[in-house]
Amino acid sequence: MISKVISGNEAVALGVKLSRVKVIAIYPITPQTYIIEELAAMRDKGELDAEVIRVESEHSAMAAVYGAASAGVRVYTATASQGLLYMHEMIWWVAGSRIPIVMTVGTRAVGAPWNIWNEHTDFMSERDSGWLMAFASTPQEALDLTIQAFKISEDERVFLPMMVGMDGFILSHTKTRVYIPSQEEVDSFLPSRKQPYVLDPEDPVDIGNMFQPIDYMKLRHSMHLAILNSKEVIREIGKEYEKKVVPVGSYSSLNESYKLDDAEYAIVSMGAWSLDAMQVVDELRNMGVKIGLYRIRYIRPWDEEDIKRKLGDKDGILVFDRSVSFGRGGHLYLELKATLPDVNIKGIVTGLGGVAIGKDVISSLTRKFIEGKTSDEWFYPSEVEKVELRNPRYIK
Amino acid sequence: MSLGIRDILNKPRLLPGTSACPGCPENIALKSISMALGENAVFIVVAGCSSIIQGMGPKSTYNYPVLNIAFAAGPAAAAGMAKAFKMRNKDIKPVVWAGDGGTADIGFASLSGAAERNDNILYICVDNEAYMNTGGHRSGSTPFGARTASTPGGKKENKKDLPLIMMAHHIPYVATASVGYLHDLMEKVKKARSIEGFTYIQVLTPDPYGWMFDPSKTAEVGKLAVQTCYWPLIEYENGKLTISQESMHCLDKRTRKPIEEFLKIQGRYKGVSQEVVKGLEEYIEKMWERIKSIYEGKVIL
Numbered sequence: 109m110i111s112k113v114i115s116g117n118e119a120v121a122l123g124v125k126l127s128r129v130k131v132i133a134i135y136p137i138t139p140q141t142y143i144i145e146e147l148a149a150m151r152d153k154g155e156l157d158a159e160v161i162r163v164e165s166e167h168s169a170m171a172a173v174y175g176a177a178s179a180g181v182r183v184y185t186a187t188a189s190q191g192l193l194y195m196h197e198m199i200w201w202v203a204g205s206r207i208p209i210v211m212t213v214g215t216r217a218v219g220a221p222w223n224i225w226n227e228h229t230d231f232m233s234e235r236d237s238g239w240l241m242a243f244a245s246t247p248q249e250a251l252d253l254t255i256q257a258f259k260i261s262e263d264e265r266v267f268l269p270m271m272v273g274m275d276g277f278i279l280s281h282t283k284t285r286v287y288i289p290s291q292e293e294v295d296s297f298l299p300s301r302k303q304p305y306v307l308d309p310e311d312p313v314d315i316g317n318m319f320q321p322i323d324y325m326k327l328r329h330s331m332h333l334a335i336l337n338s339k340e341v342i343r344e345i346g347k348e349y350e351k352k353v354v355p356v357g358s359y360s361s362l363n364e365s366y367k368l369d370d371a372e373y374a375i376v377s378m379g380a381w382s383l384d385a386m387q388v389v390d391e392l393r394n395m396g397v398k399i400g401l402y403r404i405r406y407i408r409p410w411d412e413e414d415i416k417r418k419l420g421d422k423d424g425i426l427v428f429d430r431s432v433s434f435g436r437g438g439h440l441y442l443e444l445k446a447t448l449p450d451v452n453i454k455g456i457v458t459g460l461g462g463v464a465i466g467k468d469v470i471s472s473l474t475r476k477f478i479e480g481k482t483s484d485e486w487f488y489p490s491e492v493e494k495v496e497l498r499n500p501r502y503i504k
Numbered sequence: 505m506s507l508g509i510r511d512i513l514n515k516p517r518l519l520p521g522t523s524a525c526p527g528c529p530e531n532i533a534l535k536s537i538s539m540a541l542g543e544n545a546v547f548i549v550v551a552g553c554s555s556i557i558q559g560m561g562p563k564s565t566y567n568y569p570v571l572n573i574a575f576a577a578g579p580a581a582a583a584g585m586a587k588a589f590k591m592r593n594k595d596i597k598p599v600v601w602a603g604d605g606g607t608a609d610i611g612f613a614s615l616s617g618a619a620e621r622n623d624n625i626l627y628i629c630v631d632n633e634a635y636m637n638t639g640g641h642r643s644g645s646t647p648f649g650a651r652t653a654s655t656p657g658g659k660k661e662n663k664k665d666l667p668l669i670m671m672a673h674h675i676p677y678v679a680t681a682s683v684g685y686l687h688d689l690m691e692k693v694k695k696a697r698s699i700e701g702f703t704y705i706q707v708l709t710p711d712p713y714g715w716m717f718d719p720s721k722t723a724e725v726g727k728l729a730v731q732t733c734y735w736p737l738i739e740y741e742n743g744k745l746t747i748s749q750e751s752m753h754c755l756d757k758r759t760r761k762p763i764e765e766f767l768k769i770q771g772r773y774k775g776v777s778q779e780v781v782k783g784l785e786e787y788i789e790k791m792w793e794r795i796k797s798i799y800e801g802k803v804i805l
Contacts (some may be wrong), residue, residue: 130591131584159587164617168580171573171614175548175581175598178571179588197574307546307569307585309596316572317561 109354111287116247116279119286120186120212120272121146123254125156126294127210130181133161133172137191138224139276140214144186166191170198170211177207178315180306182258184209188276189216189230196234202269203238203331205315208261208303209269212254215379215430216276217461225462226276228379228431232407232439238331240270240338241408245382248286249405250274252349252357255294259345262302265337275380277462289353297352339409362411367393368400368418373478375470376419376444377428378404381459384467385428388474391467397478404440415447426477427455428470437485458487515539522565524557527719529683529709529726530630531557534601536683537628537707538568540690541697544596546585547571550578550611552603553637554630576611578602579618582625590624597626597697604631607706608644608664619673622701626693629666629704632711640714647734648787649780651772652714658780662787668794670704671740671805677703678740683710684726685750688737699741708735716771725769732766733788736795743805745798754792755799763788 114122121143124132132151134144150156159176163169166187173183187195192213202209215231217223228243235241240260244250250272257270274280305315319327339362346359358364366386368374375385382403392399402419419425425448429438436442441455454477459465469487476483517538524531530553538545546569549555555572558564573581582598589596602611607629618625634652635641641654644664651658670678677699681689689707696703710725712718717725729735730750737748753759763784767773773780797803 131587133580133584159591161583161587161623162621163580163583164613164620167576168583168614168617171577171580172584172587174573174577175571175584176588177584178581179546179585179592179598181588181591183584183588198577201574201577307571308594309544309546309569312564312567312569314558314561314564314566314570314572317558317564317570318556319561323561 109287109289109293111285113283114247114286115142115281115283116244116250116274117142117214117281118146119247119251120254120274121150122288123251124184125150126289126291127255127258127298128182129158129184131159131161131173131176131183133163133169133183133185135163135166135169135187135191137166137188139216139280140186140188140212142280143212143214166195167198170195170202173209174198174202174205174207177209177303178205178305178307180301180303180308182301184211186212186214188214189218192230192234193218199234199237199239201316204327206267206304206331207269208267208301210254210257210261211269211271212250213271213273214276214280215273223461226278226430227460227462228273228429229460231273232431234271235407235439238268238335239408240266240268240335240406241273242270242406243273243378243404244279245380245403245405247279247282247284248357250279251286251288252354252359255298255353256345256349256359259298260338260342263341263345264302264304265341266334267304268331268334268338273379278380287354287356293353297349335409339411342406342409361414362406362409363414364403364405365418366401366403368402371398371400372423373397373399374402374419374422374425375399375428375474376402376404376425376440378407378440379430381428381430381465381470385470387467388471391471392474399474399478410443410447412447415444420448420451422451424477425451425453426474427453429455429457430459432457432460455485456483456487457485463488517545517567519565519567521559522557523559524553525713525719527712527722528553528557529632529711529722530554532683532686532722533630533689533707533709536686536690537693540693541599546596546598548573548578548582548585548598548600550600550602550606551575552606554601556637575606576614578606578611579614579623579625579627582627583618583621583623586624597624600625600627602627602629603635603637604629604633604645605635605643608666616673619670619675619702619704622675624701625703626696627702627704629706630709631706632709632714633663634711634714636711636714648783649773649776658776665791667704667706667738673702674805675702675704676700676742679705680708680736680738681705682708682726682730682735682737684723684728684730685737688748688750692739714772716774717769721769728761728766728769731761732763733760733792734763734766734784736791738795745795747795747799755796757789
């Protein structure tokens with residue numbers, strides 16, 4: 109194990125290389141582009157024993173890794189924003205085929221209007237597809253979760269694809285110190301690929317042909333059960349990772365708790381700004397407020413039991429969402445409310461399209477919430493009052 | 505080239521009892537092509553009749569591995585698969601099986617991308633000239649004047665010239681075939697299998713239901729398409745175009761069978777005006793001028 113100051117993108121590329129991936133489909137889209145550039149460069153220099161396919165679209169990127177994975181090799185691709193939405197159809201196809209695949213999503217707003225900055229709505233829009241979905245909060249975690257994702261996805265209790273999200277630019281382009289495991293360490297953790305269906309002439313199987321409704325529903329149910337089963341698998345594999353690969357992280361639980369045990373209030377968040385939220389917790393604790401943080405690392409599976417255990421007794425919970433289901437609210441808020449219907453939970457949608465939300469904003473919103481002052485469900489700096497649509501015209 | 509038909513007939517790749525309609529040309533083509541390919545074949549079937557012909561999963565009438573996939577994704581999936589087999593040191597050239605809609609329309613970007621990269625796959629377009637599995641709607645490959653469910657008054661545009669477009673991708677092998685001439689089809693498949701890189705075969709598969717003819721006449725319609733020179737049988741290899749024996753007579757306008765013979769056997773052209781017939785004749789004439797100029801080396805692709 110060595111440590112280096114690298115970006116989230118570089119960390120992920122190294123994680124992919126260390127996982128001995130055999131086929132990689134690459135298509136450029138900001139802000140994940142650097143991952144695939146790195147992988148292409150590694151391949152060029154002979155450091156990576158993998159075939160790289162330069163596809164013509166994200167739809168094809170997912171199709172290409174799906175084809176390669178069906179033929180029995182470990183595969184990888186990365187995308188973001190419009191690209192993720194463009195591959196939406198294939199994302200579902202992969203999950204329904206129960207084929208293990210790993211992908212990184214460098215989260216970014218979705219147009220229109222064009223916006224290259226960070227938000228989580230692209231990622232959240234895939235939460236019903238049958239993929240496992242983890243979200244990193246540091247470049248270190250992005251690397252660690254990528255390596256773990258291969259093992260989780262290829263576990264026979266799971267056999268579902270897995271995507272790892274990472275805040276666009278905030279993590280993808282920011283350099284921090286990252287502990288990089290050695291190849292031997294990763295090899296000791298990650299065995300060669302295992303998958304339920306392999307296309308080989310000696311054992312002709314069909315994947316994806318027409319199913320009777322009852323068989324189709326059975327398969328859908330099996331995906332649901334696999335997502336539920338994956339909780340135990342993730343904890344198991346996380347512990348093993350801590351022991352064999354990088355002992356700096358904590359992966360024995362799906363989500364992370366910070367100063368929650370005696371807390372009366374809690375902040376819930378996901379991704380990079382959770383670290384700002386941790387500082388806010390410290391700051392408010394110094395002021396005598398008993399508050400903690402619950403950081404969501406896994407959207408799917410959703411660790412309902414742990415959330416109930418850790419947050420069920422709180423006086424108030426404030427959920428920060430960087431994504432929105434229009435007319436309803438943030439996705440995490442909706443999930444939390446469904447898990448804890450009787451707890452005082454408030455959700456704030458903020459930081460969309462790259463709106464900068466720092467420690468001070470999180471702190472003031474949290475204080476307002478604790479003081480019981482009503483605040484809007486949306487927060488953004490007020491220099492722009494509203495986006496005005498033009499006067500409507502009648503068209504002859 | 506010797507086909508060794510007797511040998512391959514003993515090993516059926518398409519099992520009896522498929523869900524195909526009577527007289528289905530895709531069934532005929534699939535049977536012949538999979539036998540010509542032999543043992544080491546893996547198919548990628550994009551959305552279409554062939555997704556249904558194999559029957560309800562988890563059982564299948566296809567006696568080879570099949571990856572069924574969404575409409576626009578066939579060539580990309582095959583490209584990934586080809587790389588995977590390469591990494592596993594397996595001599596398998598994945599075969600994409602797609603209809604004309606999947607090829608000319610929704611899957612065209614993926615097809616063009618795989619051709620440009622010269623991925624080691626065999627792409628077979630079964631051209632029944634409409635979205636037959638969905639109910640017979642026009643595609644980019646539907647010919648001028650043909651009535652379809654979405655062009656009840658007849659299509660206003662000509663057929664997209666896919667073989668020529670594929671030749672312009674400078675891939676190692678492009679061919680056309682018809683289910684009216686199975687020996688020719690199988691020879692071409694065997695050749696495409698032996699060539700490294702992206703190979704493309706477009707098979708005319710007249711559809712009894714969409715084209716509205718008696719299901720016993722599939723092969724006959726497939727033959728008439730070639731004899732009237734509506735459907736050329738050609739091969740394009742390493743930049744050189746050759747005309748298959750069955751189509752040689754088309755080089756001379758006088759030896760072509762009149763197009764009416766091809767039209768009158770099908771319901772989709774029933775009672776069309778002379779204008780439509782003329783339009784099709786013009787299309788055929790121009791197509792053969794193009795083929796001739798490439799054949800004679802006057803136009804280099």
